[in-house]
Amino acid sequence: MSALPTTKGLRTSLAILTMPDLDNGFRGNRSNFIDLIAKGKELGAFVFVVTTDDLRKATKRIYGHVYQPESELWVRQLLPMPQVIYSRIPTRTDEQLPEVQTLIADFARKRGVSLFNPYFFNKWALFEWLNTDKATRHFIPATRRLASPKELVAFIQSHPMTYLKPVRGKAGKGIMRLETYVPGQKYWCKLSIQDNKRSIVTNHLNIAKLWTRIKQETGEEDYIIQQGIPLAESMGRPFDLRVLVQKNQAGRWLLTGIGARVAGVKSITTHVPRGGHIDSPERALLSSFGERRGLLIFRKVSHAALVIAKRIEKESGFKLGEMSLDLGVDQNGRIWFFEANSRPMKFDEPDIRELSLTRIIEYSHYLSRPRPAQTGKKSGGS
Template identity: 45%
Template sequence: MDHLPTGWLSLANGKPHTFFPHPSFHRSLQNRKKLPISFDGESEVDLPINLTPPHNLHQVVPTRLRKKENGKILAGPFIAILSSDHRYPFSGNHYNFRDIIKMGKKMGVTVYVTTPKYLSQTGDVVKGYLLDSRSKRIKWVPAILPRPNVIYNRIPSRKAEKQVSVQAVLKQIKHSSTPIFNPHYFDKWTLHKQLSSDENCAKYLPATMRIDQESVLKTLLASHNSIMLKPIEGKAGIGMMKVTKKPAGYECIIQTLREKKRYNLATISDVWRVISPHLQRRAYIGQQYIPLAHYGNCPFDVRMLCQKNMNGEWGLTGVGIRVAGEKSITTHVPMGGRIESAAKVFTSVFGDQEAKKLRDKLERIGITIAKTIEKKQGYPLGEMSMDIGLESNGRPWFFEANAKPMKFDEPNIREKSLRRLIQYCLYLSEKAKKNQETRA
């Protein structure tokens, strides 16, 4: 498919109205008044060409044009960020959505936000929200837009995603020709079972059990002096607990967003009595405690972001460090942790030579685990973040993966992650169009 001019489209009720080519293409189009453009690869619309750059860019959307093998000119792709309807105009991290949309604009691609309610409706247009480029603060403009060529699932909570109406829409998308990636959240127990069945991944997993009765807790503590208890569907370290053997019994630390409670208990039955109320509210796993390497007298672990690239291949986008806060049992920033540079920490802790080797090793591990998770989950994934623990000798341990990563605050990782996200969406759109042409 040959590349044609990029530019802007003005829309009226979701339909293309006028094409404004980028100034660099004016010469090649100066003798043409109209351009036949297709959105679905079939029907065409003769769009007027306006060589005068649009005065108000907020009234138009960026687009790419490509010529198909059958000679038709295709506009797009249009990328939809799928959020939920719980707040007006929609839920989710609006700062993240803004950044994605801005990167799309830089790359000549329209990205908009929509919700299951709107995607459930039939037709070749959909209601969505565009970022108001005139506003200094984040402001959303409702618009009728072409249906998306690619859907990026950012429904912001498991509760919202599990709703019957939302599941119906996700099922509808799955059986359509529109690619969607990262359609579901992960859970820690399922991930552990999937990875433990793969010999290339199992060696990086701490001993892990589903904690659903006292005898399981007793078994795990018989083999390990200290264990971590983690909500299977938890996030940000909220609700995590640590149980440690002591000469006179057990110490149990329970971490919530507001406080950390410490208990000194005589028996395992006492431990079970204290943790049971938490286990009744949600499911937990118990995991062998890994003594982490320290930086500045505080334990740290590694956050890795793996994404697919413009060729649909997994790669490592970036590595960050999270250093635990004082008295915290985890490194999560909401729990008092802080961000540090991976290069600085690795060099300080392991030395110059080992730092490079370690990063290369982490990249291999991350890509191996990402490929395995995608294969075992059985649906397309485009990105995931991972928590990796390192012992003082550099031995790596896989803790968890997140199907809907929080944004990385490191500027270089953030920029690269946004660009890769749009590149992967372009890849998916191209692949879907080729599949449609093959079937036709």
């Protein structure tokens, strides 16, 4: 039997919450977890993995998965209840299970344990939150729920390029783009559907045929309609900015880093899994706006991200320690908000990656310090 982990001298115990797996113990990105465990050891935190099943059965002690770097093995051990829980539940489907919803709600209120980033965000809720505040509403493209053919026609009459996005989508999956043709063309509109690293294009004569095709793609899933933004371009291709903001050891939001994502040749999005590629934001902005104006826009993007993050956290009613934001810059230099993610994917830029791990541990130290209990309202993120 393996020895119990040594926690002497460590200030904080942090559990990474994920889903159980019958064959492998737990699900999730193990290399990501291992990186965070190593950073915790470096910065004075004991980090381990816990599943929803084990957390639900816990009282004062809890079964958790401890990584042993010497043998490169994970060992399930009985441990004290953690001070902080960091939710990395992999999917929305997992999170929406009734037993998981109950567990999250219970621990969000629990004294002595701080749970942060409890829910995925809901796109529609995000736009409602940001649209009702004067500090953030000017970042928001025109956005409506996709409810009927009549409402879709009314929207595209004002916006010749429109995006259709799943309310609970991730990494560009399920996104469609709709473009209306100028008078005199044979077809009324063109629909582009994102499919892995390319897009499937269909032309439509009227709203009836278009609506039939859209419903084939959306099924029962909720969608929003959003004004298309003519993005600034780097080397002839549209790009947007992926921004990571996190809290530090004082519980304050800070910019961790910004990366540029450039659209693929046949892709309607800039997501890397959908054919996009990574660029430096400085180079992309310089390519579009020149050095002086590009630097000014970079600073404005940093400020916008922090303003937006604070608003989202306030409206969610729960503790948030990090989020990634998709922000666009149009061809006139205006900044737009497209999406926020409460479970940021790993940034490939090494400097952003390293600082992101540090900030998670720093914020966990902050949460582990005793403070008065706080109550929150129901999130729109589940």
